[in-house]
Amino acid sequence: MQQDENTPIDGHGTDENVRGAQASADGRPALYGRKVLSFVRRSARLDARLQRAWDAYSDTYLLKINAGEGSLDVRDGFVFDQACIRETWGNGNPLIVEIGSGQGxxxxxxAAAHPETNFLALEVYDPGVAHTMLLAGKQGLQNLRIAQVNAPELFKAAADGSIAEVWTFFPDPWPKMRHHKRRIVQPELASDIHRxxxxxxxxxxATDIxxxxxxxxxxxxGLKDFHNDGTLTVSLPVEHVGKGNADEAAALRHADFVESERFDGRVLTNFEKKGLAANRVIHDFTYRRV
Structure with missing residues (x-):
């Protein structure tokens, strides 16, 4: 999910998952058992242009797989398998899923450059969904669909071997130490993506953080069922720093890690251009299922 104007990058918001846990009557934290989300759901009014795009294109591009109105969960019993993919896209072409498509x-x-491939954009924010539909609708794209759902829920509903690639470019960094658990890249999601x-x-x-x-x-x-296909050696600090402490990383002990060349299939977006202009290093990763 690209860090645009609709995306919190520091964890601020009113979402109760962000607030400090308070002890409940049974001694468990108040948030015990609740989902840890990688985003804060905030209402955002669509401007007239985006509302027109939503009205014009949602029936074409937006998958109706949600548990209910306003829910970001996938409805019970939904299975995202080859039959569903063929019915949705009208073919059996390879499917690429982008987690957090931002403005599209x-x-x-x-998708416009590769009509032989199917694409599914996962995005939770209304303006981003509407803008993606607007861009796709202007070009009459037939190989793109959008799901406004929590990404891990979609992968739990996906059938084994149904997806060719998954892309997660510039996800929310959640820089505060206590919010690192909200970062989208987590072992549980990795397991579902592998399957x-x-x-x-x-x-x-890809990340610029x-x-x-x-x-x-x-x-x-450390996952045995993924192979790091990278060929570049990069030096990174081996300890984490929190929000506002990035400058301290230079003094920490560093170690070498393996990363990938920039993925040439990724468009150089305005967001990535801003990161490069700010002298941030883009880190690319390619993890292959084995």
């Missing part, structure tokens, strides 16, 4: 700049451009990837399928990840790059290595490099 990347996924729409790539749903076709043989030899890959999970591509050094601390998040370390987090990706910690989650992914």
């Amino acid at each position: 700049e990347n996924v729409v451009a790539v 749903t990837l076709a043989e030899g399928g890959v999970w591509r990840i 050094e601390d998040y790059a370390l987090h990706v290595h910690e989650v992914m490099d």
Whole structure:
């Protein structure tokens, strides 16, 4: 999920999952058993242009798989298998799923360039969904669909081997130490993605946050069922830093890690351009299912 104006990058918000846990009557934290989400759900009014796009294109592009109105969960009993994919896209072409498509700049451009491939954009924020539909609708794309659901819920509903690739480009960094558990790259999601990837399928990840790059290595490099296809050696600090402490990382002990060349299938979006202009290093990862 790209960090745009609709995306919190520091964990601020009114979502109760962000608040400090308070002891309940049975001694468990108040948030015990609740989902840890990688986003804060905030209402956002659509401007007239985006509302027109929603009205015009939602029947074409937006999958109706939610548990109910306003829910980001996938409805009970829904199975995202080859039969569902063939019915939705009208063919059996390989499917690429982008987690957090933001404004749709990347996924729409790539879908337009590759009509032989099916694409599914996962995005939770109304403006991002509407803007993606607007871009796709203007070009009459037939190989793109959008699901406004919590990404881990979609992968739990996906059948084994149903997806060719998964992309997660510039996810919310959640820089505060206590919020690192909300980062989208987690062992449980990695397990579900591995199960749903076709043989030899890959999970591509990119971030311009050094601390998040370390987090990706910690989650992914030790998994025996993924192979790190990278060929570049990069030096990263081996300890995490919290929000506002990034400058301290330079003095920490560093170690070498393996990462990938920039994925040439990723469009150079305005967001990535801003990161490069700010002299941030882009970290690319390619983890192949084995």
